Amino acid sequence: MNYLDQQSEFGDKFESSLKNLEKSIKDIYKIRNKYEASIEESSIRLHSSTLDYKSTYACLNAILKNKITMGELVKIYEKDYEEYLKGSYSVLSCNSGSSANLLAISTLIQSKKLEKGDKIIVPALSWSTTIFPLVQYGLVPVFCDCNDLDFNISIKNFRNLIEEHHPKGLMIIHTYGCPADMDSICSICKENNMVLIEDTCESMGAEWDGLKAGTFGEISTFSSYYSHHICTLEGGLTCFKNNSDFKIAESVRSHGWVRHLNKNDEIFKLYPLLDPSFLFNYIGYNLRLSEPQAAIGINQLQLLDSFVEKRSKSASLYTNFFSKYQIIF
Numbered sequence: 001m002n003y004l005d006q007q008s009e010f011g012d013k014f015e016s017s018l019k020n021l022e023k024s025i026k027d028i029y030k031i032r033n034k035y036e037a038s039i040e041e042s043s044i045r046l047h048s049s050t051l052d053y054k055s056t057y058a059c060l061n062a063i064l065k066n067k068i069t070m071g072e073l074v075k076i077y078e079k080d081y082e083e084y085l086k087g088s089y090s091v092l093s094c095n096s097g098s099s100a101n102l103l104a105i106s107t108l109i110q111s112k113k114l115e116k117g118d119k120i121i122v123p124a125l126s127w128s129t130t131i132f133p134l135v136q137y138g139l140v141p142v143f144c145d146c147n148d149l150d151f152n153i154s155i156k157n158f159r160n161l162i163e164e165h166h167p168k169g170l171m172i173i174h175t176y177g178c179p180a181d182m183d184s185i186c187s188i189c190k191e192n193n194m195v196l197i198e199d200t201c202e203s204m205g206a207e208w209d210g211l212k213a214g215t216f217g218e219i220s221t222f223s224s225y226y227s228h229h230i231c232t233l234e235g236g237l238t239c240f241k242n243n244s245d246f247k248i249a250e251s252v253r254s255h256g257w258v259r260h261l262n263k264n265d266e267i268f269k270l271y272p273l274l275d276p277s278f279l280f281n282y283i284g285y286n287l288r289l290s291e292p293q294a295a296i297g298i299n300q301l302q303l304l305d306s307f308v309e310k311r312s313k314s315a316s317l318y319t320n321f322f323s324k325y326q327i328i329f
């Protein structure tokens with residue numbers, strides 16, 4: 001059963017008012033879509049929100065049913081994304097792609113997989129909040145040139161930088177929907193014992209050799225900012241290959257506390273005098289996604305494949321148009 005069909009505690013009148021609200025939102029979207037279609041005849045937008053009436057209604061439904069934060073909708077959204085990545089990663093949602101990156105780096109530092117002073121290769125064509133968490137935690141970013149085919153990192157320069165700097169990790173970006181060369185990158189990282197983190201904020205749904213971008217590294221991150229592939233108003237996802245990293249990140253996302261752990265967890269035996277609800281074992285933040293945003297996310301994920309298809313069609317249109325100008329290709 002769809003969670004939206006669950007009866008709430010507020011009674012029949014409340015439920016029928018919700019149905020009327022859903023219908024009104026649908027009508028409002030019809031009017032808006034007609035207006036926007038008329039504008040699109042005379043202009044090309046760089047981007048627009050992917051919110052549809054179902055996503056907007058799901059958001060309001062959550063608010064009206066007092067679903068605010070840390071509830072079942074966030075868990076459903078995260079499970080849906082785990083399925084989307086074909087089950088090989090444990091997923092935590094958070095309140096932006098930038099937070100997703102911060103959560104990834106903070107976790108790798110607190111798990112001691114990375115240490116202050118370690119060098120991390122990052123693309124020269126990068127985003128500020130890909131780099132800032134590294135600097136914030138005392139890691140040293142080393143900038144790698146990009147190639148002129150798809151603007152992802154140049155494999156030649158990547159190899160040279162490894163020889164020169166002996167880095168501990170690579171924080172790759174899959175640029176503008178184009179996956180980086182994961183065959184070369186994965187084998188080079190393995191050869192050199194480097195931690196691979198995939199910032200996939202610009203490329204949700206992209207694939208390399210039939211595998212989703214964001215399913216190669218130790219940790220991968222995604223954004224649901226409205227100019228990216230799906231929209232949860234603001235939002236992000238951090239995905240973990242390793243369960244012990246996931247457990248640390250759950251705390252880092254929520255104030256550094258450990259109250260979500262099983263009461264028999266070893267950690268509570270170390271501090272028998274402390275109330276488990278107020279044990280803060282990691283350096284933490286509040287990076288959580290709200291329930292109404294997760295409700296939007298659940299709906300948006302159902303549309304993700306169609307959004308990727310539309311973007312690919314737009315890319316082909318541009319590529320075909322510009323291919324006659326040899327100076328560009």
Ligand SMILES: Cc1ncc(COP(=O)(O)O)c(C=O)c1O
Pocket residue numbers: 096097098099101126127129130173199201202223224225235236
């Ligand atoms: C590669 C990359 N990483 C991270 C982000 C940050 O995502 P958000 O805007 O959701 O914080 C962006 C841009 O928005 C980005 O392009």
